[in-house]
Amino acid sequence: MSNLDWLKQFPALATMPEGERAPLAGGAMAMNAPAGTTVYAPGEPCNAFILVIDGAVRVYQLDADGNEIVLYRLGPGSICILTTLALLASDAYSAFAVTETPVHAMALPAATFNDLMARSAQFRSFVFGAQAARMADLMAVIQNVAFASIESRLAARLLTLAGGGGELSITHQQLAAEIGSAREVVSRQLKAFERRGWVSLGRGRVELRNAAPLRAAAGH
Amino acid sequence: MSNLDWLKQFPALATMPEGERAPLAGGAMAMNAPAGTTVYAPGEPCNAFILVIDGAVRVYQLDADGNEIVLYRLGPGSICILTTLALLASDAYSAFAVTETPVHAMALPAATFNDLMARSAQFRSFVFGAQAARMADLMAVIQNVAFASIESRLAARLLTLAGGGGELSITHQQLAAEIGSAREVVSRQLKAFERRGWVSLGRGRVELRNAAPLRAAAGH
DNA sequence: AAGCGGTCTGTGACGAAGTCACCGCCGAAT
DNA sequence: ATTCGGCGGTGACTTCGTCACAGACCGCTT
Numbered sequence: 001m002s003n004l005d006w007l008k009q010f011p012a013l014a015t016m017p018e019g020e021r022a023p024l025a026g027g028a029m030a031m032n033a034p035a036g037t038t039v040y041a042p043g044e045p046c047n048a049f050i051l052v053i054d055g056a057v058r059v060y061q062l063d064a065d066g067n068e069i070v071l072y073r074l075g076p077g078s079i080c081i082l083t084t085l086a087l088l089a090s091d092a093y094s095a096f097a098v099t100e101t102p103v104h105a106m107a108l109p110a111a112t113f114n115d116l117m118a119r120s121a122q123f124r125s126f127v128f129g130a131q132a133a134r135m136a137d138l139m140a141v142i143q144n145v146a147f148a149s150i151e152s153r154l155a156a157r158l159l160t161l162a163g164g165g166g167e168l169s170i171t172h173q174q175l176a177a178e179i180g181s182a183r184e185v186v187s188r189q190l191k192a193f194e195r196r197g198w199v200s201l202g203r204g205r206v207e208l209r210n211a212a213p214l215r216a217a218a219g220h
Numbered sequence: 221m222s223n224l225d226w227l228k229q230f231p232a233l234a235t236m237p238e239g240e241r242a243p244l245a246g247g248a249m250a251m252n253a254p255a256g257t258t259v260y261a262p263g264e265p266c267n268a269f270i271l272v273i274d275g276a277v278r279v280y281q282l283d284a285d286g287n288e289i290v291l292y293r294l295g296p297g298s299i300c301i302l303t304t305l306a307l308l309a310s311d312a313y314s315a316f317a318v319t320e321t322p323v324h325a326m327a328l329p330a331a332t333f334n335d336l337m338a339r340s341a342q343f344r345s346f347v348f349g350a351q352a353a354r355m356a357d358l359m360a361v362i363q364n365v366a367f368a369s370i371e372s373r374l375a376a377r378l379l380t381l382a383g384g385g386g387e388l389s390i391t392h393q394q395l396a397a398e399i400g401s402a403r404e405v406v407s408r409q410l411k412a413f414e415r416r417g418w419v420s421l422g423r424g425r426v427e428l429r430n431a432a433p434l435r436a437a438a439g440h
Numbered sequence: 441a442a443g444c445g446g447t448c449t450g451t452g453a454c455g456a457a458g459t460c461a462c463c464g465c466c467g468a469a470t
Numbered sequence: 471a472t473t474c475g476g477c478g479g480t481g482a483c484t485t486c487g488t489c490a491c492a493g494a495c496c497g498c499t500t
Contacts, residue, residue: 061363065367093359132311135301135354136311138359138362147285172448181486187449203447203494402458410478
């Protein structure tokens with residue numbers, strides 16, 4: 001039987017009545033994956049519902065020409081909608097999900113997942129909440145790529161990636177993939193930021209020197 | 221009691237066991253809305269699950285500067301994910317859903333919807349299938365706005381909007397909103413199509429004259 | 441220490457797309 | 471018939487993506 005201590009981290013699930021948690025206790029399997037593990041890829045069969053306990057998963061799209069754009073990230077407490085929907089609706093997506101850090105997760109086999117969905121209103125609302133959040137993420141991405149300037153998209157992304165810290169280990173190419181643009185465009189924009197004293201640059205490194213104007217630029 | 225004849229149109233629901241259909245029979249309410257009715261708008265409270273029986277609903281995003289982009293359309297048999305998720309997760313979206321034609325729909329109050337979700341695996345999988353389809357729609361939009369040329373996006377959209385017929389009643393401004401571009405850009409591209417003999421243009425009208433090259437242009 | 445291959449970054453030139461300002465035109469309402 | 475608001479056309483300019491290429495940096499080998 002699995003240890004369900006990790007459940008305590010997730011209020012939405014932890015308060016589920018004893019009886020409803022039974023399938024969880026019986027069917028949950030712990031997973032540990034190193035950074036760089038593929039969680040979902042188009043065409044791959046997928047047969048489990050996945051809940052991230054610790055670590056980060058990057059979900060992105062990749063087209064035939066090699067163009068890449070990051071859709072969203074999953075952190076602790078998030079479930080992988082892609083695998084869930086592929087599991088339930090057997091629909092194929094053109095997206096990839098890859099771990100960025102070592103990831104600790106719980107996997108529920110399809111049968112266990114279905115059982116929980118049938119039993120627990122709380123679990124259903126947890127799953128729907130996740131759906132809603134991902135949907136909102138995608139809609140935000142659409143707004144950005146369709147109507148926002150490169151300057152604001154890049155500034156915003158630098159801030160969220162830095163997340164408080166001031167140092168990023170990332171290449172221009174990766175940043176371009178983050179915002180769905182081209183490497184040259186990102187290089188030039190970063191240079192502009194550097195000239196203004198907002199960041200300082202190194203090979204594979206971006207240091208935020210002055211977050212305030214970046215925040216302002218991210219706004220519009 | 222509502223007439224459930226409409227259910228026959230939807231195999232996914234029609235084959236639900238008698239008992240599971242009970243809440244549906246008891247709680248479903250028929251709705252008829254003229255074209256132009258707002259189904260979902262940010263900030264509006266929404267308290268019903270909506271299933272389209274006949275007609276079309278356009279779901280689009282609108283930002284502060286008036287920029288507009290169509291996300292997807294709902295036809296017969298589709299459910300409005302936006303209202304469903306807003307209902308379940310009380311999350312606010314920046315999107316609008318508006319009827320384009322007179323729409324005939326069924327509405328389930330939240331309680332009835334929750335009851336069905338609890339009882340029927342078939343209903344759950346119907347709802348999840350719809351989620352998955354909308355998610356795929358959004359991801360396709362992202363691919364297009366991020367990486368596809370205006371020529372291919374416009375050609376593709378003209379073909380799907382025409383849907384077999386050769387005549388469209390639509391303005392350049394509306395077409396721009398369809399693909400998330402600017403009116404001038406669409407005007408110029410349409411002129412180019414006209415010079416090549418692919419379409420002929422009139423005020424508020426686009427006639428497809430030669431679909432084959434349009435299909436080719438839509439491809440890449 | 442020197443060389444080497446691969447990755448990362450910088451740059452100029454160009455084309456595609458978005459923006460701005462302004463125009464004339466059509467058509468419905470008065 | 472005139473007016474007025476929505477529609478479409480156009481030129482000038484800016485921003486962004488693409489292409490081609492050069493140089494810099496890094497880790498590795500010799």
